Amino acid sequence: MAQAVEEWYKQMPIITRSYLTAAIVTTIGCSLDIISPHNLYLHPTLVVKHYQFWRLITNFLYFRKMDLDFLFHMFFLARYCKLLEENSFRGRTADFFYMLLFGATVLTGIVLLGGMIPYLSESFAKIIFLSNSLTFMMVYVWSKQNPFIHMSFLGLFTFTAAYLPWVLLGFSVLVGASAWVDLLGMIAGHAYYFLEDVYPRMTGRRPLRTPSFIKSLFADEAVVVARPANVRFAPPPAEEVHQD
Numbered sequence: 222m223a224q225a226v227e228e229w230y231k232q233m234p235i236i237t238r239s240y241l242t243a244a245i246v247t248t249i250g251c252s253l254d255i256i257s258p259h260n261l262y263l264h265p266t267l268v269v270k271h272y273q274f275w276r277l278i279t280n281f282l283y284f285r286k287m288d289l290d291f292l293f294h295m296f297f298l299a300r301y302c303k304l305l306e307e308n309s310f311r312g313r314t315a316d317f318f319y320m321l322l323f324g325a326t327v328l329t330g331i332v333l334l335g336g337m338i339p340y341l342s343e344s345f346a347k348i349i350f351l352s353n354s355l356t357f358m359m360v361y362v363w364s365k366q367n368p369f370i371h372m373s374f375l376g377l378f379t380f381t382a383a384y385l386p387w388v389l390l391g392f393s394v395l396v397g398a399s400a401w402v403d404l405l406g407m408i409a410g411h412a413y414y415f416l417e418d419v420y421p422r423m424t425g426r427r428p429l430r431t432p433s434f435i436k437s438l439f440a441d442e443a444v445v446v447a448r449p450a451n452v453r454f455a456p457p458p459a460e461e462v463h464q465d
Contacts, residue, residue: 233299234303234307234314235314236302236317236318237298237299237302237303237306240298241295241298241299241302243282244282244283244295244352245295247261247279247282247283248284248285248287248291249287251283252287258283260279261279261280261282261283261350262276262283262349262350263276263280263349263350264349265333265336280349280350280351280352281325281350281351281352282352283350283352284353285350290398294352294353294356297357297359297360298356301359301360301363302359304363305317305320305359305362309362309366314439315431315435315436315439318435318439319429319431319432319435320413321355322435323409323412323413323429324355324358324359324409324413327408327409327413328351328354328355328405328406328409331405331408331409332345332348332351332405347399348399348401348402351405353403353406354402354403354405354406354409355406356406357386357389357402357403357407358406358407358409358410358413360385360386360389360406360410361407361409361414362414363382363385364382364383364385364386365410365411365414366418368381368382369381369382370382372385374392386403386406386410389403390403390404390407413429416428416429417429
């Protein structure tokens, strides 16, 4: 059993493995009082005036107490982060890292700006950890890129992947969790999906090109797709049809 878990862990792509490890270590460290959550949460004043810039990162690593909700989010993180990195971003580790960086930036910006809006500032002030939102963003992006995959929710009903974020949002409301956390993830995910997939098809321009300095951090292997020589992906020329 231990060997199987070790093999499963080693087979994870680098970004998924690194994020999952950091999240588990941070959450366990807080549960054992080795790390204090007070040193991790997002606090604009402490970041700007006291130069505690690490909070911009650590608030994405702590998943609150270790309970059923923690296990759910670890499952979502391991599954959908891995699916994105191995499929949609296969051979494009730098692009995947940039997607997470974009999502983290959007989520942080929304919370900071929301804290300045009257009548909403109190709600946004309660959002001090964005780890769940970033995980939900990955689920949203995956669902947009794989909309026709059939899924089942706890064996109760089936649906296509396009509705997965809404199903999970409804489940969060039913169990009494904050809908704001999931909604923020959906907003960040849709912003990335629109700018990366929809907008380039509309205009021919791609605004989310991964910066070269980020690409230099990752040595991606070229993905080679083999294709038999005799396989056709288009109708044969009219001459061939006539000769047959």
